[in-house]
Amino acid sequence: MRRTILILTLATSLSGVGLEAQVTARDRAQQALSPEMFRDLTSLADEMRTSGIPDEPIYVKALEGNAKRVPPDRLLPAVRAYAGRLGEARLAFGVDATTPLLVAGADALQRGVSPDQLRSLPTDRPRSPMAVMVLADLLESGVPADRALAILRDVMTQRARDDRMLDVSARVRRLIREGLTPQEAIDRVRRNLLRARDGSLGPPVPPGSEPVIRDRILDRVDGTDF
């Protein structure tokens, strides 16, 4: 999940997008939320920064709830709980975790993924926020944790695109709807994933490099009365 608004701001301003894109999440929250809500949010953000946790995600989460017309009495407690999960995710992923990864981790924790399962994600290359989200998807679908982690390891080994990773959970859900158990579904999807890189490279060789075998033919012709 991409909620590093400062990065978004940088990216959009570099590419010449309109000035409105340079508004930060905090600025937007100040405009969109009630003064009381914004004050509470700012206080929470100060605590997070003190703990070394990025504070932009909570402004974005509050804006999300506000946009979805969530009543104020339900909005702030949810944002506080969300801030706690960002802290848990940071413990699971380490201090070097990026903001998108922490956001994905916090979402996954809310969906029932355990901190241990977050820690179990492959680490041989940078953890992907999408992998965290797909892990949550798969566990929600009833896929055993070891199998979910195994397929994510395969996908990451193949350096698959994020949308392909998302496709894994979509296909598992579809197979489950078609009557397979979660375990059968994940096993089938995983086996098939292995196929894509197994093909061999070879050229569209034009004729002429085909069996012209001129020398062999001439050798044999020379020995006859042809």
Added chain:
Amino acid sequence: MSGRPLFVMFAATVAGLATEPASAQTEVTIELGASQIGPAAGLDEESSRFGMAGLRVSHYGLGGSGITTSLMFGQAFGEPNGGDFVSGVVGATLRDRWGSAWIGGLDLQLVGFQVNSPYPYVAFALEGGPSISVQGGPVSVTAAAIGGVGRSQVEIWRFRTGATLLFEDELWRVGGTGEITLGTGPVRAGVTGGLHESAGGSYTSGGALVTFSGRWGIAEVRTDVWDTPLGSEVTGGLTFAIPMSGWSLRGFLGKSEPDPLTLAEPGSGGGGILLGRRIYSSDDERAGGADGPYEIVSRGAGQARVRISMEAPASARSVALLGDFTLWDSMQMRRTGGRWVAELDVPEGTHHYGFLVDDEWYLPDDARDVVPDEWGRRSAILVIEGVS
């Protein structure tokens, strides 16, 4: 066979790259292309330029095994009365994995080829064998055994006497290949080797390769030194496959390998390119084809232009798009036919979004790729990649 079979194996790879399906999938692809080779023995320069057209049907099942059938026709530009060729391949692949590191495989290919110039030549062959791969960290080791049998026929007509000679060959080969590659990122490099006994004698090869892969596709640069009954040869070149949402571009530039089975000599150097268009995919039917929730209009530095459309209830008076990429600020959508549409720039990353229909949070029931939020609602997911 180094010629046609590789051609089709390459096609199978392109099919895999283009879709990389995770469940059973059938695809039909048409291809058009051209090639230019260094004039081979018996061919003038003009006769060495070919136009090619073909059809490929592939089906890969849920178990990771599959079958690919390919038929390709070619016509030499300078040979109105000949120079045409036709080739067909049926290839079957079985794959299975043991644990996290071992992959076993079995490949079989039935190949038919006919060309009319400079000599009428026809060959049929069946070849294949088992393979095993193991990957530990960045190192991957693959060993494969290969055997094949076949039959070829060449017809020689002598202008001076009007006589025709027919040569028939029983073809066979047994051998094996090995490959060790190293790499963890988009670049892998390695060494290869092979040893073959055939009806024509012994063939040995050794070489090096570098493979580049990424979101854009895959390319391989390799070179091999062959010791054949006819002498030593250096072969190799650049091979690439670039899938492009339903289209594919693949090609080769270099000198093709000799073939111990058909006893084909190495190519004299040249290149070819094929543009493929997938005309049917069972995956398209499942995904709803172009009617998906969003479409990438263009890609720029760090962001993409995205068109998002949705079908709101018929009674909807206003529909707004909002997501983390708008900081959850509403962006009004316009009605186009039966759908509501908005277009905007979205930075690279994975985003959550949804709609306000008449000021109420709304996500279509059939929305794909959704996540729940803290309040029991759902958000849709939008992924932007490959714009860095």
